[in-house]
Amino acid sequence: MNFDRRNFFKTVCVAGATLAVGNSFGAAKPDESNIEFQGVLYDSTRCLGCRACERVCAKNHELPEPKDELKAGVIRKTSEKQRSVINNYVTSKGEVYVKKQCMHCNEPACAAACLTQAMYKTKEGPVVWRGNKCMGCRFCMVSCPFDVPKFEYHSANPKIEKCDMCYDRIKAGKIPACAEACPGDALTFGTRRELIAEARKRIFENPKDYVNQIWGEQVAGGTGWLYLSSTPFNEVGFNTKLQNSSYPELSKGFLYAVPSVFVLLPPLLLGIHEATKNRNQANDEENE
Amino acid sequence: MNKQAQTLAKDNDGGSIFKFILSELRPKGRILTPFNIIAIPIILLGIVLIVIRFINGIGSITNLSQDTPWGLWIGFDVVTGVAFAGGAYVLTFMVYILKMEKYRSIVRVTVLNGFLAYLFYAGALLLDLGRPWNVINPIIGNSFGTSSVLFLVAWHFLLYMIAELIEFSPAIAEWLGTRRARKILSGLTMGAVIFGITLSTLHQSGLGALFLMAKDKIHPLWYSEFIPIMFLVSSIFAGLSMVIFEGSISHKVFFDQISEKNHKAQSGILQGLAKICAGAMFAYFFLQLLVFIHSKNWDLINTPMGYWFLFEMIGFVLVPMLLYLYSYRTRNILLIRLAAILTMVGIILNRLNVSVIGFKWDAPVHYYPSWMEIVVTLTVIFTEILIFRWIINRMPVLRDSPAWVEEEH
Ligand code: SF4
Numbered sequence A: 001m002n003f004d005r006r007n008f009f010k011t012v013c014v015a016g017a018t019l020a021v022g023n024s025f026g027a028a029k030p031d032e033s034n035i036e037f038q039g040v041l042y043d044s045t046r047c048l049g050c051r052a053c054e055r056v057c058a059k060n061h062e063l064p065e066p067k068d069e070l071k072a073g074v075i076r077k078t079s080e081k082q083r084s085v086i087n088n089y090v091t092s093k094g095e096v097y098v099k100k101q102c103m104h105c106n107e108p109a110c111a112a113a114c115l116t117q118a119m120y121k122t123k124e125g126p127v128v129w130r131g132n133k134c135m136g137c138r139f140c141m142v143s144c145p146f147d148v149p150k151f152e153y154h155s156a157n158p159k160i161e162k163c164d165m166c167y168d169r170i171k172a173g174k175i176p177a178c179a180e181a182c183p184g185d186a187l188t189f190g191t192r193r194e195l196i197a198e199a200r201k202r203i204f205e206n207p208k209d210y211v212n213q214i215w216g217e218q219v220a221g222g223t224g225w226l227y228l229s230s231t232p233f234n235e236v237g238f239n240t241k242l243q244n245s246s247y248p249e250l251s252k253g254f255l256y257a258v259p260s261v262f263v264l265l266p267p268l269l270l271g272i273h274e275a276t277k278n279r280n281q282a283n284d285e286e287n288e
Numbered sequence B: 001m002n003k004q005a006q007t008l009a010k011d012n013d014g015g016s017i018f019k020f021i022l023s024e025l026r027p028k029g030r031i032l033t034p035f036n037i038i039a040i041p042i043i044l045l046g047i048v049l050i051v052i053r054f055i056n057g058i059g060s061i062t063n064l065s066q067d068t069p070w071g072l073w074i075g076f077d078v079v080t081g082v083a084f085a086g087g088a089y090v091l092t093f094m095v096y097i098l099k100m101e102k103y104r105s106i107v108r109v110t111v112l113n114g115f116l117a118y119l120f121y122a123g124a125l126l127l128d129l130g131r132p133w134n135v136i137n138p139i140i141g142n143s144f145g146t147s148s149v150l151f152l153v154a155w156h157f158l159l160y161m162i163a164e165l166i167e168f169s170p171a172i173a174e175w176l177g178t179r180r181a182r183k184i185l186s187g188l189t190m191g192a193v194i195f196g197i198t199l200s201t202l203h204q205s206g207l208g209a210l211f212l213m214a215k216d217k218i219h220p221l222w223y224s225e226f227i228p229i230m231f232l233v234s235s236i237f238a239g240l241s242m243v244i245f246e247g248s249i250s251h252k253v254f255f256d257q258i259s260e261k262n263h264k265a266q267s268g269i270l271q272g273l274a275k276i277c278a279g280a281m282f283a284y285f286f287l288q289l290l291v292f293i294h295s296k297n298w299d300l301i302n303t304p305m306g307y308w309f310l311f312e313m314i315g316f317v318l319v320p321m322l323l324y325l326y327s328y329r330t331r332n333i334l335l336i337r338l339a340a341i342l343t344m345v346g347i348i349l350n351r352l353n354v355s356v357i358g359f360k361w362d363a364p365v366h367y368y369p370s371w372m373e374i375v376v377t378l379t380v381i382f383t384e385i386l387i388f389r390w391i392i393n394r395m396p397v398l399r400d401s402p403a404w405v406e407e408e409h
């Protein structure tokens, strides 16, 4: 086997170029800890269960108006037709209403999973889906720890549906439609820092009304949507086993190893190739 | 090859290649073979189903749901299919890098198999994409999701297919009788091999890394931060077992193509592969054991999923490993084949356990594939086999290269 060294160097150059591109992309990413993300604080003790938020959400995003009834203990899920739901949980403290929608994670697993950046964490805070980029692989659904993204399985032009915190309204200086529509003042829009301070204040002032935890402050590396509750969070449909560190962190180790493999493995293979070539020749000579 | 084709093939670099290809396109041999009688109706049905899927959406023919976004098409076609295609990078490593000349006669057919597997099984991914027209986005670069493992895997599929095509291309040149092209193409082989092995180690493990973020959804007996390494190590014996299995069938079906010398060499090759498989499986079993002990999941063993885990690890890793070892010692070719089949079942189980069965194992409604998903999967597999047969019957893959190749060396 005669081997052309030039080809090999071409290969290495291509690999090098890929790496360079990869690195520059990594560098272009802003340091997320410096940005003030906006979010929403949901206080379940103030929620009346009127579902005004559900209706206004459907109207704003051209989805069918939710008609099913709200029954205590019957848990409805968000779906490709409904981005936000109110449920009535039967808990140790009686019946409690809780709203569910996308958590708008600080470091979203869905966006880290998306190979086209269709899922995207905006600098304002909302995590949005961009149909012109999405190829419908559903890796975001596999990865989201809260099982939020929903897919239109019965469409030839399927979309991923999930809450986008009314990103268009936020850009226009308005607040999310649900927060505006809520008659009980259960939804407060603001920067994450303000919201956490406000939540702490409420817990401090009325310690009897709340469990001493803000759901979303730490879970999954922190989320834009924050929750206050009168009952432990596992009683109102939250998976309290989720990790507190960010989910994209889980695959970072692997991704960081990729460039090293690309740099180290080809020369190693080439080295072995050269070594065995000589050995074989030596063998041949001995045999002759 | 018929007479006319042979004369055409002899005159190299000529303008008659086009005519030659036309004549080669016609089917050779009997049409009504048992395989065709089963495969062709299924393929036709599969095509109808695929049309329905593109008109009415993925949900119209699959059982996928909001809870189970990935089913048989990803879990079996892509994740398992690519593991089975791993034989190509392992063999090219053995033959081109380590110079284990014994295996040279089966490199071509393995690379061809690998290439077709990627083409079809990774191609099956397109059927599963909801918005396949956007598939160019991550390739043309207007939206690079560089933090995505899937981005890496997709790119590697693409590049690896090119590398394998280059590795295989001398066979195409020999078929067409283009001497100059053959010379250039075989000069590229070594670069393609080195590049291909690197890509393979990364995307075999990358397929495992896809599931790293689904930490809370995959059963803890199958989830660990070491999934990528498990997938990589198991792809070695998955690929080689496929080589043993496929080689055993090819030797019967394409008997007349294989030279006397290579027929005699076959049992030696199978024994060598059996030994390597046993070694890789030992390493894999040991890794699984370490991870299990480390994760302290003892209490999970005494549950239905725990029995299922033991069934996979003992019945389809430990047993075939011992079988490989024993059959290697006793030179029992039949047992080697049996071990290969058990190993392959084990790989199917493992990949499905990670990607489908163990995924949301605790959900109230569990996913199982619809008959239509299975038909489409069979369509993909059968079409691949048909193309494989078409190539084997025409190009020097199993049979020796034409005489002029030797002359030039
Ligand atoms: S909750 Fe899920 S969909 Fe929403 S931002 Fe977080 S990872 Fe993405």
Ligand code: SF4
Residues within 6 Å of the ligand: A110, A113, A114, A115, A116, A117, A118, A119, A129, A133, A134, A135, A136, A137, A138, A139, A140, A141, A160
């Ligand atoms: S389905 Fe769309 S948004 Fe989700 S990961 Fe795939 S390309 Fe991204």
